[in-house]
Amino acid sequence: MSNTQNKDYYGTLGVKKTATSDEIRKAFRKLARKYHPDVNPNDKKSEEKFKEISEANDILSDEKKRKVFDQVGFYSDQIDPATAEAYARQQAGARQGPPVDFGGFDFSGFGAGQAPAAGAGPQGSGSASWGSFKDIFSGIFTGTEQQRRGRGPEAGTDLEYQAPIDFWTAIRGGNARIEVRRQEVCPTCHGQASTGAPMTCPECSGTGQVTQMGGRMKFNIACPRCQGSGRISNACPTCQSEGLVYRTESIEFRIKAGTRDGQRIRLQGKGNAGTGGGAQGDLYVIVRTGTHPVFTRVGDDIHLTVPITLAEATLGSKVDVPTIEGGRAQLRIPPGTQSGQKLRMRERGVESASAAGQRGDQIVTVEVQIPQLNDERSREIMREFAKLNNQDPRVTLFDKL
Ligand SMILES: [Zn+2]
Numbered sequence: 001m002s003n004t005q006n007k008d009y010y011g012t013l014g015v016k017k018t019a020t021s022d023e024i025r026k027a028f029r030k031l032a033r034k035y036h037p038d039v040n041p042n043d044k045k046s047e048e049k050f051k052e053i054s055e056a057n058d059i060l061s062d063e064k065k066r067k068v069f070d071q072v073g074f075y076s077d078q079i080d081p082a083t084a085e086a087y088a089r090q091q092a093g094a095r096q097g098p099p100v101d102f103g104g105f106d107f108s109g110f111g112a113g114q115a116p117a118a119g120a121g122p123q124g125s126g127s128a129s130w131g132s133f134k135d136i137f138s139g140i141f142t143g144t145e146q147q148r149r150g151r152g153p154e155a156g157t158d159l160e161y162q163a164p165i166d167f168w169t170a171i172r173g174g175n176a177r178i179e180v181r182r183q184e185v186c187p188t189c190h191g192q193a194s195t196g197a198p199m200t201c202p203e204c205s206g207t208g209q210v211t212q213m214g215g216r217m218k219f220n221i222a223c224p225r226c227q228g229s230g231r232i233s234n235a236c237p238t239c240q241s242e243g244l245v246y247r248t249e250s251i252e253f254r255i256k257a258g259t260r261d262g263q264r265i266r267l268q269g270k271g272n273a274g275t276g277g278g279a280q281g282d283l284y285v286i287v288r289t290g291t292h293p294v295f296t297r298v299g300d301d302i303h304l305t306v307p308i309t310l311a312e313a314t315l316g317s318k319v320d321v322p323t324i325e326g327g328r329a330q331l332r333i334p335p336g337t338q339s340g341q342k343l344r345m346r347e348r349g350v351e352s353a354s355a356a357g358q359r360g361d362q363i364v365t366v367e368v369q370i371p372q373l374n375d376e377r378s379r380e381i382m383r384e385f386a387k388l389n390n391q392d393p394r395v396t397l398f399d400k401l
């Protein structure tokens with residue numbers, strides 16, 4: 001079986017393609033009686049003929065082999081029936097141009113007992129391994145799949161950008177801007193990806209088929225340039241046939257009062273443009289709030305550190321502290337306040353963006369500042385103070401040992 005091209009088993013047996021197995025058997029018997037070597041001793045021609053009809057009978061009398069032959073146009077033990085089936089479907093689907101041409105495919109390397117395992121075996125001396133044979137088939141089918149899908153409407157993709165927002169804008173609300181690089185419908189071709197009327201594909205001269213070599217096999221496959229249609233459109237020079245162009249745009253958006261760091265704002269229809277009439281994507285802005293030298297924002301609460309004097313901490317007092325509203329607010333320091341203690345100022349924080357009417361707190365960390373005593377009178381007072389208050393603050397430390 002060195003060359004399988006143009007084998008016509010039906011013609012060899014003189015039967016129709018629709019012949020039943022009974023008709024095939026009868027036709028073979030009739031011919032076998034005529035060309036059998038016993039009947040024609042030393043007749044080379046008859047011997048050849050007998051070989052031919054035997055081969056034809058071998059294939060056509062076997063239901064499985066006959067099916068593969070019908071689908072692919074030749075038979076080899078190496079052909080997987082499922083592949084033959086898929087191949088036949090692909091051919092039926094293409095409907096135009098010449099069928100896949102197996103001419104020149106040398107099956108001699110695939111004789112019984114020496115078939116290489118799929119995917120294995122070196123691809124030497126121009127003969128394709130069975131693995132690559134399958135690969136070529138799968139390539140054909142992938143191409144057809146893509147062709148079938150075509151270019152329908154496709155929705156634009158969403159975009160996500162981080163937007164740095166000023167500390168005060170996030171708290172009080174306002175407008176912000178962001179530079180966004182997004183895809184827009186091409187103004188030249190209006191998203192059609194082509195201009196003018198379609199023309200004949202130069203790659204395949206309009207046939208829709210091109211020849212591809214796989215080892216020593218020749219295949220006619222759907223032209224990759226025109227996807228088998230034989231015609232191509234004039235590529236749009238503006239968008240290189242993408243139908244879309246990139247444009248950087250400054251987009252203004254509203255920041256709600258109380259917007260938190262990390263919050264996601266959806267700007268509908270501000271993402272990438274769709275193609276073929278597909279919907280516009282959305283733009284998601286992730287808010288990154290700025291910091292402040294005095295106030296630290298944690299959710300809707302505001303934290304700050306306020307220094308107080310030793311006298312304020314020990315005797316208690318009322319001190320002025322800044323708030324995010326501007327101006328001052330009075331904070332009561334209870335007598336005996338420790339350094340590092342946190343005092344809560346209810347509803348002096350940020351107005352909630354999500355829960356209307358709610359507000360966070362302001363949390364003040366007091367930091368007692370120990371005075372430097374630079375005069376003898378102050379030191380005298382402190383010594384006297386120490387005498388009156390001679391508790392040992394470290395006594396519990398030792399208790400726990
Ligand atoms: Zn083409």
Ligand SMILES: [Zn+2]
Pocket residue numbers: 186187188189190191192193194236237238239240241242243244
């Ligand atoms: Zn265009």
